[in-house]
Amino acid sequence: MKKTILVIGASRGIGAEVVKHFSENDHRVMGVSRSQAKNCEWIQADISSAEGIKQLFSTLGQTPIDTLIYSSGVWEDYGFTKEFDFQKTSESETRQIMSVNLVAPIEITKRAVANLSLSTDPRAIYLGALSGMEQWASSQVAYTASKFGLRGAIQGLRLALKQQGIGFSVINPGNVATEEVLLDIQEGRCKQQTPIPMSDILSTLDWLLSLSASVEVGDINLIQRDSI
16 A cells, blocks of 8 residues: 655665665655755755754645654764764764754654544654664763663653554664665774665565554564674
């Protein structure tokens, strides 16, 4: 069944691949980002600010949304590389990470309820991270905290919006084979590893969207076998 899908963070990384995948499968895809996003109906907005979120929903209006996919995410300078040093992380970095990774998904979900409620099977799916799970924390303090917080926020949203019948899920992957991650591995900034193929992320999303409206899926953890 053709769905209308709103993808936050549509211009690069996982978000760009998600947009391309669902567009090629004949869904209506609306992509949100600061810079130009391809393969979708692009909505230009900076979701790190309250004004940007207001602008997004002013543009979106009363458009029915079947699925919200929040794939936007930022991390510390030199995050995931050997050069990262927590003590060199600036306060502005920490605040920006929290704004994009935690505050924005809460506020966007709050505003998106009206659009999602127009669907017969509304779902909201968030790209978390394995470092937001117990026993998997990293030394990237702000990023780790934001991803732990995202999981807590979604648990709270599930209760706060229970009457709206929205299915909430968080996908928590290890390193995913985006262009950026593959380049960091190739150039030695990250240890040699086998990142999670993008196809596994897309397959997980396809599976979630194939489920009936009676099924709720919480955390989905995708772990690299060579990291165990």
